[in-house]
Amino acid sequence: MIAATDDIPFARPFIGASEEEAALRVLRSGWLTTGAEALAFEKEFAEFLASRENGAHEGALKCLAVNSATSGLHLALEACGVGPGDFVLVPSLTFAATAEVARYLGADPVFVDVAPGTFHLDPGALEKAFARLPKGKAKAVIPVHFGGLSCDMRVILEIARAYGAKVIEDAAHSFPSFIPNDGGGGGFAGTLADAGVFSFYATKTITTGEGGMLCSRDPEILARASIMRCHGIDRSVWNRYSDARASWRYEVVEAGYKYNMPDILAAIGRAQLSRAWDLLREREEIARAYDEAFAGDERFVLPPTGPGDARHLYPLRLGPAAGSTRDDFVQRLKDAGVGASVHFIPLHAMPYYRDRYGLRQDDFPETMKSHLSEVSLPIWPGMTGAQVRRVIDASREAVEINFRKLPRSFRE
Numbered sequence: 001m002i003a004a005t006d007d008i009p010f011a012r013p014f015i016g017a018s019e020e021e022a023a024l025r026v027l028r029s030g031w032l033t034t035g036a037e038a039l040a041f042e043k044e045f046a047e048f049l050a051s052r053e054n055g056a057h058e059g060a061l062k063c064l065a066v067n068s069a070t071s072g073l074h075l076a077l078e079a080c081g082v083g084p085g086d087f088v089l090v091p092s093l094t095f096a097a098t099a100e101v102a103r104y105l106g107a108d109p110v111f112v113d114v115a116p117g118t119f120h121l122d123p124g125a126l127e128k129a130f131a132r133l134p135k136g137k138a139k140a141v142i143p144v145h146f147g148g149l150s151c152d153m154r155v156i157l158e159i160a161r162a163y164g165a166k167v168i169e170d171a172a173h174s175f176p177s178f179i180p181n182d183g184g185g186g187g188f189a190g191t192l193a194d195a196g197v198f199s200f201y202a203t204k205t206i207t208t209g210e211g212g213m214l215c216s217r218d219p220e221i222l223a224r225a226s227i228m229r230c231h232g233i234d235r236s237v238w239n240r241y242s243d244a245r246a247s248w249r250y251e252v253v254e255a256g257y258k259y260n261m262p263d264i265l266a267a268i269g270r271a272q273l274s275r276a277w278d279l280l281r282e283r284e285e286i287a288r289a290y291d292e293a294f295a296g297d298e299r300f301v302l303p304p305t306g307p308g309d310a311r312h313l314y315p316l317r318l319g320p321a322a323g324s325t326r327d328d329f330v331q332r333l334k335d336a337g338v339g340a341s342v343h344f345i346p347l348h349a350m351p352y353y354r355d356r357y358g359l360r361q362d363d364f365p366e367t368m369k370s371h372l373s374e375v376s377l378p379i380w381p382g383m384t385g386a387q388v389r390r391v392i393d394a395s396r397e398a399v400e401i402n403f404r405k406l407p408r409s410f411r412e
Contacts, residue, residue: 008390010339011203014279014381022267029263034236037263038065041270045213048273052178053187059217061191064225065261065269069172069199069212070097071229073142074104075259076195076214079224080166082107082139089129089141089165091121092348093367098142098170099347107139108357111348113364118304119146119315119343119374122366123155130163140166145174145189147313147343147376148205149305153179153192172199175206176276178308189310195221200265203380205279205312206272208265232256282381283311286388290314290377293392299323299399301373313343317373322399330375332398338391341376 026037046063053061066072082088084106090098092111099109112129115122121143130138141160143151153169160167171177171190175198180186190196195216200208216222230236232254272279287305294300294316301317318326326342333340346367348359361368377391 007337008339008378008383008387009380010341010376010378012380012382013202013207014282018271018274019268022271023264026264026267032264033262034065034230034260034266035263037270038261038266041065041261041266041273042213044270044273046215048176048276049188049191049215053191054181057187057191057217059219061215061217062222064214064222064229065266066212066214066229066259067261067265068097068210068259069170069197069201070101071257071259072197072212072214073097073168073170074101074257075225075228076168076197076216076221077101077105077107077140078228079221080140080168080194085137086139087133087137089126089138090347091144091367092346092364093119093146093344093370094144094170094347095172095344096347096350097172098144099353109347109353110138111353111359111364114366114370116366116369119149119370120144120151121156123152123159126156127159130159130165136164138163138165140168142168142170143193144170144172145177147303147315148173148177148310149303149315150174150177150179150189150309153189157193166195167193169193169196171196172201172204172212173312174198174310175204175312176280177310180308190215194218200269200272203312205283205310206269206276208261208269208272211261211265211269227254228256229259230256231258236260279381280310282383283379286379286383287311287314289385289388290316290379290392294395297396300395311379314377314379315343315374316377316395317370318375318399319373324399324401326372326375329395329398332401333375333391333394336390336394336397338394339378342371342374343376344371346371 042063042065046061050061082105086107087110088102088107089110093114102109113122113125143156169190174189177189198213200211232252233250234253235250298319298321301319303315330340347353
């Protein structure tokens with residue numbers, strides 16, 4: 001329990017008796033690695049995602065539990081045939097995992113700017129990026145549903161299909177964001193492309209501590225990823241020990257990876273999934289309080305949200321009237337005992353990608369505008385009304401300090 005006068009952390013997982021009981025159930029079972037709990041979690045997660053589908057979707061959605069969203073993205077790209085000499089288009093405004101998985105496979109990420117006023121891939125910039133690459137070498141695009149805010153999947157899918165590229169949704173932030181039927185079939189973010197990958201990291205709407213889920217309707221992607229997630233072995237550990245055939249007999253059919261999710265994490269995930277809507281509602285209430293507090297104040301720019309967006313982050317941006325740099329703003333929040341973060345430091349500005357590909361910061365102007373003005377405020381289940389008010393008051397005070405220093409003519 002956090003006292004009213006304690007610092008407010010940027011994020012805090014909501015763990016209760018059901019998660020504790022789930023972990024103990026696995027510990028007492030004698031089976032800790034991937035087994036019955038992971039299989040049940042995969043089935044329940046797929047059922048959850050299918051529960052609100054509408055429109056035409058080819059094939060049944062199935063899910064594979066993995067030990068991180070990074071693993072899931074890697075498996076998805078590998079299953080789509082991405083390899084050396086290929087290109088994968090990704091936004092620069094994302095976490096390291098979205099691009100690094102292309103490098104795991106010897107492919108090169110191609111960074112794309114975000115659309116003005118958003119945190120998402122600019123469709124126009126995406127199409128230009130495809131057009132300038134060698135024909136047939138742009139194998140995939142990974143749109144990122146930033147902070148629970150959904151991308152325009154219909155347009156992204158149309159562009160990618162025109163160039164013969166696969167689409168893998170980075171849905172690490174977006175459970176359970178719902179995208180309405182806009183002519184191409186509606187459903188949860190992460191279920192509308194060739195594959196989608198979710199994260200259950202400690203800060204996410206539901207968590208397993210570490211972990212992720214790869215979802216797809218494509219039987220070839222699912223079959224390949226299933227084999228590759230556990231050493232390229234043709235039988236799962238659970239199958240080997242529960243099947244009537246000899247447990248020691250198996251075949252390695254590919255040089256695979258070690259990406260399976262242990263049962264103890266899956267059990268926690270099942271408990272979290274059972275109250276996913278309650279956890280989302282708490283985030284939505286906090287977001288509404290922030291929206292009401294900052295709306296109409298020219299020193300702030302509210303997140304560009306849609307009706308079905310999950311509120312994983314609250315990415316507030318500073319307007320020109322703030323009179324404060326983002327870094328000063330974050331520091332003043334910290335001085336006031338309020339945790340905050342920045343999403344994200346653009347990848348094209350990171351030394352590895354900047355130097356490898358000869359990139360400059362001004363190559364992606366909208367990405368830099370978003371980065372230099374964005375700060376993510378605390379938004380997590382269990383925050384009290386008093387804590388939310390403290391965040392609001394601290395945010396206003398952080399810009400008011402510099403606002404007073406502006407020339408009188410500007411303030412007036």
